[in-house]
Amino acid sequence: MKRLKEAFDWRFWVWVPILALLVPFVINKTALSVNFKIVFSLFIVNMIFSIIAGAFLRKHGAFWYLLFIWPIFFLASIWLGLNSHMYGYYLAALYFVIELFAFTRGQEEEVDVENQIPVDGGFREI
Numbered sequence: 463m464k465r466l467k468e469a470f471d472w473r474f475w476v477w478v479p480i481l482a483l484l485v486p487f488v489i490n491k492t493a494l495s496v497n498f499k500i501v502f503s504l505f506i507v508n509m510i511f512s513i514i515a516g517a518f519l520r521k522h523g524a525f526w527y528l529l530f531i532w533p534i535f536f537l538a539s540i541w542l543g544l545n546s547h548m549y550g551y552y553l554a555a556l557y558f559v560i561e562l563f564a565f566t567r568g569q570e571e572e573v574d575v576e577n578q579i580p581v582d583g584g585f586r587e588i
Contacts, residue, residue: 482535486544512557516564533558
């Protein structure tokens with residue numbers, strides 16, 4: 463139950479809709495250029511958030527399938543017309559890959575990797 467409670471931390475669930483829905487809506491309503499929206503919001507801010515979200519979910523021991531929440535919210539912003547169809551689907555896939563890399567970072571450095579018995583030569587006595 464503790465793992466489930468940590469997975470539903472309010473910080474993750476508040477920032478996802480803000481960055482996926484509210485920020486593109488505000489940028490679309492202001493007089494900012496499309497280039498600003500693409501470079502600043504979609505590339506810089508959202509990619510940094512993808513890294514932070516992946517690391518956050520790993521740190522809190524969240525379930526792996528929560529990695530799909532951020533890209534799905536971004537896809538919802540595409541379906542609502544807040545982001546362009548032309549590049550939105552590719553960015554959603556990119557955000558998922560970045561989040562996945564941040565989530566799995568450091569797993570090759572587990573504590574007992576050096577102490578495992580190699581299977582290639584068969585099991586031997588230690």
